[in-house]
Amino acid sequence: MTFQDYLELFEHIVSGKLTQPPYDETDMLDYTKMNYTRMNRWLKTGQILPALNLAIKNIQQSQVWELITEPWCGDAAHSVPFIYLLSELNPNIHLNIQLRDSGSEIDQYLYHGAKAIPRLIVRNDRQEDIFIWGPRPHDAQQLFLQLKGDNTSYEDLKIQIQHWYNQNKGVMLQEEIMAGLVK
Template sequence: MNWHEYLQQFEEILSHNINTAPYNDPHFYEYTKLNQSRMNRWLKTAPLQTPLIEALQAIELPQHWILITEPWCGDAAHLNPFIYKMSEVNELIHLHIQLRDSGSEIDHYLTNGGKAIPKLIIRNESGEDLLVWGPRPAAAQAYFYELRESKLTTEEQKTALQQWYNQDKGQSIQQEFIQFFSDFPIDMHAVANQKQL
């Protein structure tokens, strides 16, 4: 699906037009409602950094971006808007969204054996992976592991991570992609040069 179809997915869930698992669980319904609000905030208020825009504008060959995600995912609500904004900078970037639990490619891109999302795969026009990114910026992932080892409850851990995203304001994800595009030529094709962030 494309980005606008993904946004429509939220509307379908919140209008109860989709009430299959997990959205028949009130908790997942509320997660989705909250995530829609988070995404809308970032879409309206968070600009891309100039160096990132320039790097994206320099892309000269088609790239296929596959974003694996789900509306209920709290991390995705803070990160997907920036991925979408990046994809809009250059018409050579084609963004396609896969829902993790609906026949996605996530089994090929596990994180420590788990289906953590969001996960972004950038491919060249030959279908070779240039970058596999996710499920979080490195700083957020380190904080996630720190929280997991703490004595905080699961809900307290979730709240702390959401606060991290609010304070970061999308700066970390942008810096990681600035670094990626500065490290590699945009027209790379060799799978041997694939980089995992």
């Protein structure tokens, strides 16, 4: 699906037009609404790093960016907007979004055996994987593992990860994508 299709799906969910599981649960719907707000905030305020902007604009070959995600994913609310904004910088980049729970390629791109999302698979024009990113920037992942190891409550974990994303402002995600593109 295109990013526009993804936005429309998101809008159907948050407006209550789509009520199938897991969006039939109040907590999940509320969390998804928060994700929608966060995603739109990053779409409006997210700043692309100048070096990455230049690197993206200099891509000469066609690339397909397969992004596996879901609207309910909290990490995706902070990553998907930047990935979309980057893909818009160059007509040689074609962003395709797959929903993890609806026939995606996730089983081929597990993260330590888990269906963790979002996952970005960048492919060249021969459909070969150039690099794979996700499910979250390195430092956010380290924080997540530390909090999980400390038996932090799920609510506190979400708050601390959210705080990390707000402080980082998409910088580490962009640095990691830059590293993948220039290797």
